[in-house]
Amino acid sequence: MLPASRYTLQARRCIHALKVVKAEHVAPQIYSTRWFSSVPRITTHYTVYPRDKDSRWEGVEMERFADEADVVIIGGGPAGLSAAIRLKQLANQHEKELRVCVVEKASQIGAHTLSGACLEPTALNELIPDWKERGAPLNTPVTEDKFSILTEKYRIPVPILPGLPMNNHGNYLVRLGHFVRWLGEQAEELGVELYPGYAAAEVLFHEDGSVKGIATNDVGIAKDGSPKDVFERGMELHAKVTMFGEGCHGHLAKQLYKQFNLREKCEPQTYAIGLKELWVIDEKKWRPGRAEHSVGWPLNRNTYGGTFLYHLNEGEPLVALGFVVGLDYTNPYMSPFREFQRWKHHPSVMSTLEGGNRIAYGARALNEGGFQSIPQLTFPGGMLIGCSPGFMNVPKIKGTHTAMKSGMLAAETAFSKITDENLQSQTTGLYIPEYEEALKKSWVWKELRSVRNIRPSFHTYFGLYGGMVYTGIFYWIFRGKEPWTLKHSGSDYAQLKPAKDCSPIEYPKPDGKISFDLLSSVALSGTNHEHDQPAHLTLKDDSIPVSKNLAIYDGPEQRFCPAGVYEYVPLETGDGMRLQINAQNCVHCKTCDIKDPSQNINWVVPEGSGGPAYNGM
8 A cells, every 4th residue: 555645646647647638738938028138048947037027927826735754865776775775674673653755856766877887785785684585686796807008909908906996806797777676676665655756856944944855846837937737836745854865966965065065174076977888799709797997098198087898697698888087177179978989999899899789878977076075964954875975986986885875874873863752853854963973983984085095196297197006006005094185176167178278089980880979879868858848957147158168168068968968059040159958868967067167057857757768777
């Protein structure tokens, strides 16, 4: 039996679907006079143009249904689901009633999940010790590690010594989306309420400033920002504690950083973009359990990045391959997607792929700031977990195990507070600083601190090779116990140089066999959004793209986006260019929000269930 509140959610979804069938596709376009200017209108989202100043919204019912839970978790990824599972384990163990709700913007649990992924099972062993008996989809233990430096034509093997980050003994090559879906099944068995297809759009606050919960997004809004006949207000979910596990660069976490000044005592977060494909290859070339990593070509020594190629044992000769580029790169002409396609033509990679068939593509930003960039994690009424604050071990290229552990620790400390009958909280929303204290005493903190200087060590004259030497000396020999902490170079968006100071990059044309064009790649991601809705890639100022990004940086958003969302096209009348946003292509990677040199792009959630439909990425 579903709880009554869940019946309400599902009923609202069905009613909205019926209304859509009956409604006209486009609402009458009655524009406010403020919408006319010399700059072509791009942004129509209510976060930029408030509804209370738009006459088209007069008389529209704006009341929201509200529901209550003990804990609301934003994001059905490894961290959020681990927190939910641990909460219900503790509730069952102590015979307590505890209502836990997980809100996930993807249409299905795991559909927006993308990672390499080489999984370290440390946290899983703690959370679900009998995971093998429960059928966890960890089918490929690592049996062979290979690490290389690539030149344009050659591969230089590098030995992987015991204890180095790239030693994957004991780890598993997985399709992380499948693993997350399995975690969701474990959570539901314990009584966790999962709500896929509902995007958390807004943080709600009590009068005392503590977090009250979240509101899901409204649906039924036309592309021009007007209400359709099928407009349906989102609903509110209130909780004693709200856990934010949105993943890298969460849009609600961004608001919380400012609201509670959570980044006051840490360095700016830094990021990379990871692009990934799945291929079915010739069985003769298939080596299940082999994990290959490389650095070097096609990137120069001053551009941070690397690659992976994993041979999966999933019942067919399948490989997962990917390309990671640090978003602190400086040349605005760089295209991470085209660098990825070029890398596949290296002889050591192409020999594996020739005769194979590409079956999936996707992309996602990932945190690279590490230890120095971890913000304050707790605030009245809420907690940050997983990749939202950034617990990735960068040299290992692994963050699932640390994300899971952070969710588990958040659950344990929250459960203690929620069930403490003698507790007198100073705020309406529970403040749980014990979570951060527990994390600092855990193996997560020790692990991240030991590798804290490896990523920043790249920012020397020697670049890639200086970072490798640093890793060899200070990590392998001293185990990361050096007394100093290196700083990052600053925010990624500030690193781009003007186009006049850089050389354009000539990329080879895709051959349609090993390398491919962007749009055919996006088609493999299963990405879909309701077309008649405001673009969720919002601009604070519609004039900035042409006046600054195009004029100074030659429009880098048309190259750093891995989904063809942004393109500059000629004006319909007169000379000049305008930015066109193809929001329906967006794979929710957040790269634009991170790398835009003007910091003019603000990614917000589209209608729930929109976005990619990854199958085990």
